[in-house]
Amino acid sequence: MSLLTAVTGVTALAVVVGVVVLLARYLRSYLHFRKLELAIPGPPSLFLLGNALSFCVVTPDTVMRTLLAVIGGRRQITRFSLFNNLTVWLQDPEEVEEMVRSKKFADKPSFIYSLLHIIAKKGLIQLNGAEWKAHRKWLQPGFNVNVLHRFVDIFSEEGRAFVERVEADRDVDVITNLKKASVRNFLRTSMSSDTSEYEDEAMDCCAFLELFLRSINNRSFNPILWSDRVFAWTPLGKRVHKDKQVIDKLCNRFIEKKRAEIGSFKNDSDFEQARKTLMDIMLDPPTGSQELTEGNAILDEFITFFGANVETTVSALGWTLKVLSLLPDVQQRVHAELDSVFGDSDRSVSVEDLAELQYLNRVIKEVMRMFPAIPFIGRHCYEETKLCGHTIPAGTPVFISIYGVHRDPRHWDRPEQFDPDRFLPERSKDRHPCAYMPFSMGPRKCIGDTYAVMNMTTFLATALRDLEVLPVGDHKDLQSLTDNMTFDLSSHLVGGTRVRFRRRGAKAAH
């Protein structure tokens, strides 16, 4: 009995000592973390809560304003914490350059990016390390400029189809019409044969993506919902998991059709002719790298490219049309340029025209400066690392505010002013290389940047030859757009992107 008591006593003592040691270790590492955290400039951070109170009433419509209010006032490196989850933020081009050049910040953080795993685990956006490198090498040839040139006719046709769908002379939210164009562009540049049978389903996928991105927005600043298991129990989580089948089903059906298309090419030379699009390469990886396509890799990449393409392009085109509706002088210059390049002809936009449309090009650049489609991107800090004169604790996600970089008054004269001519070569030549980065910088830069610019320029040139964009009275100037900008992963205007179109011929008839 007394032996049993002694054993129990020793066990209890060992447990207590163990707990005390663990607590002491936790406390020591917490205090070390806290010391490093507080050494980085930032808003007052409460013990254990950090800055969580600033985000406790955040909504999808207010998330951008809240975030900017927390990090906004500081130009140099800053931080905030959600409980003991530290995040570091950069918006000074020189500091951004230091991080982009460092090999230690090559990967994406799990914060926010892992929330994408519900729809795709092995997509290029969220992959890391050797796996990311292998996927990038595999898919990069799909963006060869000669392949992209072949798409200009498709972009042009979809611009015309957009014009036909426009309901002129009434207020409209332009986003659904833009999504239709973007989805059709994506499907048609992926497949050689007719893709119209997939269109309705693809629009359902866009509706799912909207829901999914809203869920990311809801979860990002609420650590309780970071766990996929917990999220799956919430009403929104249940809906996301149920509706996810829509996108899996369409993408699988599309991939099968594409496989059949590749298989049906009569001979190698037919095959060579058509095989070089992104989808051809996805389904036919180079010899020796077939293992890349194992499991769900193709489906995951297809979904990733669908989302990355449609969400960003629609965002950038939506901002452009809204900005033009508020700036008649700028729109007039765009129309004048289009008239001088195309005259009365209704021929399609060609690759050669794209180089001529210099002012339109600068307008697109300036829109992406003020209203970047992706306002924030992140990197992971694996080990305690010096950055911008501060020690970043291991495991910290470090974010770049592309929005903040693009509005830095030290690099942009009157940054709140819309001035496309700031992108004239003579005014750009001395600009810091990281002062403008709508497609990010370094090895993880957007793989689809040339596709996107070609698509947007062709689309806008086609649409604006026939249409004038007018304001609808919901926002009086660009400051109002700025104040009502929000984001999930891509940015958009709170309350929708409402404009009124007038057919250009109709104006002359009045």
Ligand code: HEM
């Ligand atoms: C206006 C249009 C676009 C903008 C502003 C844009 C912006 C960006 C940005 C900022 C990143 C870096 C993301 C990060 O670091 O987390 C990125 C990555 C990426 N983008 Fe885009 N993008 C656009 C269009 C496209 C298109 C058309 C495609 C595909 C056809 C695409 C596919 C991707 C992919 C796959 C990545 C991940 C690249 C990697 O990590 O290797 N994007 N994009």
